[in-house]
Amino acid sequence: MAGTIALPLQEFIGSLDNTSLPKILQVCSGVYFQGSVYELSGSEVCFSTGDLVKVIGIELQAVSCEDIISNEKFELPITHTGLFKVVPEQTPYSSVEEMLSMRPVGLNDSLPFTFTSNSKMTFGSLILGAGKALTVLSIERHKGEEDKVRCHVRGQTEASAEVCIPLSCQGEFYECESEDCYTLKEIMSSPRLRTRRFRFVKTTKCDRVLIFSPVHQVQAIMNCKFDPLCNQYLLH
Numbered sequence: 001m002a003g004t005i006a007l008p009l010q011e012f013i014g015s016l017d018n019t020s021l022p023k024i025l026q027v028c029s030g031v032y033f034q035g036s037v038y039e040l041s042g043s044e045v046c047f048s049t050g051d052l053v054k055v056i057g058i059e060l061q062a063v064s065c066e067d068i069i070s071n072e073k074f075e076l077p078i079t080h081t082g083l084f085k086v087v088p089e090q091t092p093y094s095s096v097e098e099m100l101s102m103r104p105v106g107l108n109d110s111l112p113f114t115f116t117s118n119s120k121m122t123f124g125s126l127i128l129g130a131g132k133a134l135t136v137l138s139i140e141r142h143k144g145e146e147d148k149v150r151c152h153v154r155g156q157t158e159a160s161a162e163v164c165i166p167l168s169c170q171g172e173f174y175e176c177e178s179e180d181c182y183t184l185k186e187i188m189s190s191p192r193l194r195t196r197r198f199r200f201v202k203t204t205k206c207d208r209v210l211i212f213s214p215v216h217q218v219q220a221i222m223n224c225k226f227d228p229l230c231n232q233y234l235l236h
Helices: 009-014 096-101 184-188
Strands: 023-026 038-040 043-045 052-067 073-077 084-086 093-095 113-117 121-123 126-128 133-140 148-154 160-166 170-175 197-200 210-221 224-227 232-235
Touching: 009 210, 052 184, 093 096, 096 170, 121 160, 126 160, 133 160, 184 210
Parallel strands: none
Antiparallel strands: 023 052, 038 043, 052 073, 052 210, 084 197, 093 170, 113 133, 113 170, 121 126, 133 148, 148 160, 197 210, 224 232
């Protein structure tokens, strides 16, 4: 259909929730894996290009986990009670603003969080050396002024100070590991969290870095009739 974008079914279903249903999908093309058939009146049939499917229900049943080092894949039930931590990105952010925009959850919900700068920064009489850890406490917004982040800085002698850093500040910034822990349900319910990498908390497998993908059961309606001449179901 003109003006539409084709997406893998798993990716599209993952972007939906039951409040946005029903949705009518058209099959453009696809590679069908074992089990990618549906049963209709006792007969197994498969989707064809051009088929229309009306999705009326989605249920998150499990989470597919992939170890990015070993490529091992396994599934965990969505009711899994274990906790996970976000693994910090290894590539640097070029500005404070970019780093904030990529927080795993909304900024106000994820404070405080800590980051470091790969180069020295100077703010008035305060000089911060490379590698100094800064903990973001709040975002400061004042009319007519550039937005800034208010950060806590701990000195070598355990003395501490606060500094306000403009969002436009350029450099090489790295996020530090947060103490925040999440359940699978919390991760799957947050679009930002779902894009991040995780590791187990307080288990012997805590060194494994994992990517999560949702596993859904989809309820759909198809208007079909049986054609006895070709022994198949036709979709209208």
